Amino acid sequence: MPTRVPTIKELRKSLEHILGEGSFSYFEESVIEHHDGWSFRFDASGFIRSQELLNGSWWDDWIASSCPLLLMQGEKSPILSWEHAQKMAMRRTNTMLKQFPGCGHTIRNGDPYGYQVAIKSFLSINL
Numbered sequence: 001m002p003t004r005v006p007t008i009k010e011l012r013k014s015l016e017h018i019l020g021e022g023s024f025s026y027f028e029e030s031v032i033e034h035h036d037g038w039s040f041r042f043d044a045s046g047f048i049r050s051q052e053l054l055n056g057s058w059w060d061d062w063i064a065s066s067c068p069l070l071l072m073q074g075e076k077s078p079i080l081s082w083e084h085a086q087k088m089a090m091r092r093t094n095t096m097l098k099q100f101p102g103c104g105h106t107i108r109n110g111d112p113y114g115y116q117v118a119i120k121s122f123l124s125i126n127l
Contacts, residue, residue, distance in 0.1 A: 001045075003044050004038070005039070007037075011024075012024040021076065022104045027040060063091055063092050065092070069096070071095055073100070074105050075100060076102065098118050
């Protein structure tokens with residue numbers, strides 16, 4: 001995560017290089033200009049530490065629940081591959097998997113209409 005860069009354009013480029021195309025829009029409301037450059041309202045090092053704590057095997061937690069779940073995966077996501085999403089869906093009961101072609105990890109920004117349709121469809125089946 002970039003901590004401080006000279007321009008907002010460079011902040012966007014740096015973040016999208018790390019997290020993929022379209023990821024900047026997810027963090028956009030947190031962008032702030034400081035006297036020495038552009039950054040986020042949150043501590044980027046805390047974000048990195050939080051991500052590190054997510055590493056590990058979470059399969060037991062994942063399969064412990066069986067309530068209906070919609071697992072959405074963006075085709076171009078640098079975070080969740082299609083192969084891993086398929087494994088997740090196969091290992092957990094009542095999991096519906098939906099891939100969004102052309103989207104990165106932030107599906108609601110990459111395909112807001114498709115995102116809304118998928119959620120409405122899932123809820124209409126499961127409520």
